[in-house]
Amino acid sequence: xxxxxxxxxxxxxxxxxxxxxxxxxxxxxxxxxxxxxxxxxxxxxxxxxxxxxxxxxxxxxxxxxxxxxxxxxxxxxxxxxxxxxxxxxxxxxxxxxxxxxxxxxxxxxxxxxxxxxxxxxxxxxxxxxxxxxxxxxxxxxxxxxxxxxxxxxxxxxxxxxxxxxxxxxxxxxxxxxxxxxxxxxxxxxxxxxxxxxxxxxxxxxxxxxxxxxxxxxxxxxxxxxxxxxxxxxxxxxxxxxxxxxxxxxxxxxxxxxxxxxxxxxxxxxxxxxxxxxxxxxxxxxxxxxxxxxxxxxxxxxxxxxxxxxxxxxxxxxxxxxxxxxxxxxxxxxxxxxxxxxxxxxxxxxxxxxxxxxxxxxxxxxxxxxxxxxxx
Numbered sequence: 001x002x003x004x005x006x007x008x009x010x011x012x013x014x015x016x017x018x019x020x021x022x023x024x025x026x027x028x029x030x031x032x033x034x035x036x037x038x039x040x041x042x043x044x045x046x047x048x049x050x051x052x053x054x055x056x057x058x059x060x061x062x063x064x065x066x067x068x069x070x071x072x073x074x075x076x077x078x079x080x081x082x083x084x085x086x087x088x089x090x091x092x093x094x095x096x097x098x099x100x101x102x103x104x105x106x107x108x109x110x111x112x113x114x115x116x117x118x119x120x121x122x123x124x125x126x127x128x129x130x131x132x133x134x135x136x137x138x139x140x141x142x143x144x145x146x147x148x149x150x151x152x153x154x155x156x157x158x159x160x161x162x163x164x165x166x167x168x169x170x171x172x173x174x175x176x177x178x179x180x181x182x183x184x185x186x187x188x189x190x191x192x193x194x195x196x197x198x199x200x201x202x203x204x205x206x207x208x209x210x211x212x213x214x215x216x217x218x219x220x221x222x223x224x225x226x227x228x229x230x231x232x233x234x235x236x237x238x239x240x241x242x243x244x245x246x247x248x249x250x251x252x253x254x255x256x257x258x259x260x261x262x263x264x265x266x267x268x269x270x271x272x273x274x275x276x277x278x279x280x281x282x283x284x285x286x287x288x289x290x291x292x293x294x295x296x297x298x299x300x301x302x303x304x305x306x307x308x309x310x311x312x313x314x315x316x317x318x319x320x321x322x323x324x325x326x327x328x329x330x331x332x333x334x335x336x337x338x339x340x341x342x343x344x345x346x347x348x349x350x351x352x353x354x355x356x357x358x359x360x361x362x363x364x365x366x367x368x369x370x371x372x373x374x375x
Contacts, residue, residue: 006350007036009083009131010343011076011099015173015245016195016299017051018209019043022079023339024087027347031158035336037087041079042209047071054104054119055246065104065119072102073121077128091130091375098346098370099125099135100338106245108147115139116148126373134346134370141356146363149243153178153188153360154348155341160330164292167284168327169310171195171300172338174245175280178360179288187287188360189240192279193249194300198272200251205265214305217273220266227271227278229257236279240287241362276300277309281317293323301326301334345369 010023019042027033043051050068054061076099084091101118108114122135138148156168156178168178175194179187195210202211211217233253235244258268284291294314300306307326314322327334348355354366 006095006347007089007093008095008343008346009080009097010339010341010346011079011097012338012342013043013072013100013102014338015103016199016210017043017048017102017173018199018299020075020079021335021339022076022083023336023343024083024089025340025343027344031344031347033155033159033340033344033347035333035340037083038333038336038339039079039083039086040335041075041082043075047075051102051104051119055250066121069101069119069121070124072119073124074128076120076125080129080131094131096132096134096346096350096372097125097129098137098342098344098349099133100137100342101135103245106149106243106247108142108149108243114142116142122371122373126375130375132375133373134349135373136371137342137345137355137369140367140369141361141363144363144365144367146356146358146361147241147243148361150176150178150188150190150360151345151356151369152176152338152341153186154355154357155344156180156188157186157357158344159332159340160295162293165288165290167288167291167294169280169284169294169296170337171276171280171296171298171306173199174249175276175298175300177280177283177287179291181288181290185359186357187240188357189283190243191283192236192244192276193272194276194298195303196246197249197254198269198276201254201265201269201272204251210299211269211303214273214303216266217269218305220264220268220270222274223263223267223271226257226261226263226268227274230271230275231279231282236282241360243361273306273309277306277313281310281313285317289318291318291322292320293325295325295327295330297327297332297334297337299335301328
């Protein structure tokens with residue numbers, strides 16, 4: 001391999017709390033990034049439960065959070081080992097690991113007291129893998145007055161190019177938009193819940209981690225009154241920069257919207273599917289009505305019912321035809337985009353390049369993101 005090229009590993013475990021995506025990335029001096037190999041692993045039920053319980057305050061919280069961070073680091077290390085074995089590489093071949101950690105609190109609205117916290121023990125991860133670890137990417141942006149999220153638009157701007165007015169919709173637990181106008185500044189923001197509420201609802205009623213292809217949602221009927229109640233949440237009309245997470249959207253939020261009404265569980269699931277599609281497209285047409293092409297990435301791109309719904313609703317939201325496709329169409333597996341992004345963020349840290357976009361996060365200016373834990 002050309003020595004000017006570098007190998008990085010990106011580790012992502014998102015708001016969906018479903019597992020870990022590890023991506024081996026080749027990064028050129030220009031920052032152009034490509035995936036060479038990937039490994040995914042589900043969370044153990046014990047780790048998933050521990051992380052889920054930490055989303056809300058509870059007894060002995062500090063000890064439980066530190067134990068969960070250690071367990072997550074060990075799970076990350078195991079996935080890195082699998083990835084190196086699959087790629088027939090050694091730890092010494094890797095420049096660094098970019099590790100997101102698991103968000104358990106996100107409070108960017110508190111002025112000088114704002115914070116965001118992703119649990120992880122990056123020192124333990126460096127010790128177990130023998131590779132430099134770059135972690136805690138969001139805190140520096142928050143310290144500069146930003147939301148610390150979303151961070152992927154900087155990578156999207158690097159990776160995706162088009163002669164058209166382009167937008168990227170990343171649908172993980174939370175959905176976020178990156179706006180890439182052909183003549184104008186890159187912008188982006190969280191636009192609402194992605195898979196998170198659908199995953200929580202099906203787990204509550206059927207014990208499944210997610211609604212594969214939206215099959216259960218398709219068995220239900222949209223409740224327009226409930227959808228209107230959900231869309232009336234003040235987050236949706238808030239002007240960017242903005243970010244969100246489980247602090248805002250969770251089962252208790254959903255139950256409050258449902259109230260004492262009796263709904264078939266599958267009807268609620270169908271309504272949540274429409275909430276994800278509607279809120280994303282409504283945000284897109286409000287902030288980038290000139291968009292000609294929308295690329296979907298993240299786990300939501302694998303939900304056939306959601307992809308079809310986005311295409312149907314897109315015809316109603318946009319006067320001109322809106323091309324909607326997954327990132328597969330441009331040669332990037334939708335499931336790997338965020339992992340690649342955190343590999344790229346680790347590269348940017350090593351290269352001492354600012355990697356936030358103040359127009360996206362609201363930070364006072366460009367900042368070098370992350371903290372390094374040498375092997």
